[in-house]
Amino acid sequence: MRTDPSNGQAGESRQTYDQKLEFVLQRAAEVFAERGFHRASIRELARATGMSLAGHYYYFRSKNEALFRICDHVLRQILDTFEERAKAIDDPLERLRLLVFTHLEISLSHMREMKVLSHEAESLRGEYLAKIRQTKKRYYDSLASILREIRGDRRGNGRDLRLAAMTLFGSMNWIYTWYRPEVDGEAKRLTDFMLGIFLRGFLGGEGATARRAGRILRHPSR
Amino acid sequence: MRTDPSNGQAGESRQTYDQKLEFVLQRAAEVFAERGFHRASIRELARATGMSLAGHYYYFRSKNEALFRICDHVLRQILDTFEERAKAIDDPLERLRLLVFTHLEISLSHMREMKVLSHEAESLRGEYLAKIRQTKKRYYDSLASILREIRGDRRGNGRDLRLAAMTLFGSMNWIYTWYRPEVDGEAKRLTDFMLGIFLRGFLGGEGATARRAGRILRHPSR
Numbered sequence: 001m002r003t004d005p006s007n008g009q010a011g012e013s014r015q016t017y018d019q020k021l022e023f024v025l026q027r028a029a030e031v032f033a034e035r036g037f038h039r040a041s042i043r044e045l046a047r048a049t050g051m052s053l054a055g056h057y058y059y060f061r062s063k064n065e066a067l068f069r070i071c072d073h074v075l076r077q078i079l080d081t082f083e084e085r086a087k088a089i090d091d092p093l094e095r096l097r098l099l100v101f102t103h104l105e106i107s108l109s110h111m112r113e114m115k116v117l118s119h120e121a122e123s124l125r126g127e128y129l130a131k132i133r134q135t136k137k138r139y140y141d142s143l144a145s146i147l148r149e150i151r152g153d154r155r156g157n158g159r160d161l162r163l164a165a166m167t168l169f170g171s172m173n174w175i176y177t178w179y180r181p182e183v184d185g186e187a188k189r190l191t192d193f194m195l196g197i198f199l200r201g202f203l204g205g206e207g208a209t210a211r212r213a214g215r216i217l218r219h220p221s222r
Numbered sequence: 223m224r225t226d227p228s229n230g231q232a233g234e235s236r237q238t239y240d241q242k243l244e245f246v247l248q249r250a251a252e253v254f255a256e257r258g259f260h261r262a263s264i265r266e267l268a269r270a271t272g273m274s275l276a277g278h279y280y281y282f283r284s285k286n287e288a289l290f291r292i293c294d295h296v297l298r299q300i301l302d303t304f305e306e307r308a309k310a311i312d313d314p315l316e317r318l319r320l321l322v323f324t325h326l327e328i329s330l331s332h333m334r335e336m337k338v339l340s341h342e343a344e345s346l347r348g349e350y351l352a353k354i355r356q357t358k359k360r361y362y363d364s365l366a367s368i369l370r371e372i373r374g375d376r377r378g379n380g381r382d383l384r385l386a387a388m389t390l391f392g393s394m395n396w397i398y399t400w401y402r403p404e405v406d407g408e409a410k411r412l413t414d415f416m417l418g419i420f421l422r423g424f425l426g427g428e429g430a431t432a433r434r435a436g437r438i439l440r441h442p443s444r
Contacts, residue, residue: 036345039260118399119341123258159405163415170396171389177340178388183381193385197423204422 024049024059025073025113028066033112037067037120068128071121074113075135078106079142092149093199093213099143100195103172105187108179115176140165147202150209168198246271246281247295247335250288255334259289259342290350293343296335297357300328301364314371315421315435321365322417325394327409336398362387369424372431390420 027048031040042063046056060066082102086095107114121132143165151161171194184190203210249270253262264285268278282288304324308317329336343354365387373383393416406412425432 036258036260038258159407160415163406163412164419166396166400167393167416167419169400170394171392174388174392174395178391184385185381190385193382194389197386197389197420199423200426201419201421201423 021059021069024051024056025066025070028060029070029110029112029116032067032070032116032120037063037116037123042066064124064128067116067120068124068132070113071117071124071132072135074106074110074117075132075139077110078103079135079139081106082142092146093209096143096146096150096199097191097195099146100168100172100198101187101191104175104190104194107172107175108181108187108190111176111179114173118173118176140169143168150203152209164202168194171198243281243291246273246278247288247292250282251292251332251334251338254289254292254338254342259285259338259345264288286346286350289338289342290346290354292335293339293346293354294357296328296332296339297354297361299332300325301357301361303328304364314368315431318365318368318372318421319413319417321368322390322394322420323409323413326397326412326416329394329397330401330403330409330412333398333401336395340395340398362391365390372425374431386424390416393420 028045031044031048035044040063042056042060043053045060045063045066046053049056060069082099085102086098089095089098122129124132144161147161147164175190199213200210203213250267253266253270257266262285264278264282265275267282267285267288268275271278282291304321307324308320311317311320344351346354366383369383369386397412400406421435422432425435
């Protein structure tokens, strides 16, 4: 669960712990992204943070735990931020826009974590793997339910909804392989572009929903 | 370069060599996809083919060479097959359809190779890396030039074209993470779906090209 440092309940030591954890996760993600999970050693993780092995064990007891925390942290950050932002919003088109924007915004500032999540999460075993799959499933279900609501379930079937969700996830998740900030611009520009392609394609450019989607693409709330 | 076994120029020994190479590449891709490039040893590659180490060296002198051959082979297979199929076809919409269909068809029968290409190609060094990047660049240029032709270069700019190409590649390349043949159907169905979303989105659903795209989506030549 993400902890909001501005939260009054969080004492200072908890805050310091969270900040250090964030730093340690970031460095561990760099090592895994660069060297690969299997090649990296727990010593390398400790070296990357400038900590002793003992200090490092305070945050992770094993390489597997480090991998789990990296994947879990970035996935939940996307999901929690989206849910927080979409809390007061009923319109499924606006909700979809927020989902895409949040996914892209957090991905752009966590490219290494997204690479590690894509390449290494399936190296996890047991409960760690089960938890990551559960969170991914929760995320997939969020997207699928928004798409179902947008389409009003009039056309197509569940298989089409799955393909649509995976098509959109694919476009968004592939960016760590090609994104260059100086060429491709910020999260908002990527959101406008990818959501524009996806929504016009998904809705087929006809009907009241497609016209409303056009308006939301031109005048987003965020 | 792909060698066509039906080609009269290819003698029998060349044919046998190519078939064995195909088999060896397939097994090596399985080992890399399962164990990761860095963890797999050349001994494991040899064991997976049932060959002696010496016999194995006849096909690859090193693990790096094996990785290069896997990536190069599947990339060229997509590109060469597409170019062969699109040779006599002028319509850029039909060419795009063939590109997507060929990419998806070969990906579905080479999931492990596509995973290895996505995860491990950047582990290559020197000339091997340069060659793979060159082939990827050639493929990207093919797609970008088709998209430019479809749009008639009237709208948007080069940055948009790059985003459009990457959005489409993302949808197609992500499938190795989720595709299940019993649920998701064959390459033709995936092509109809992904190309439909992309083309309607890319063309905006208006104008003569969009109407022609609608016809091609309903009545493809292949």
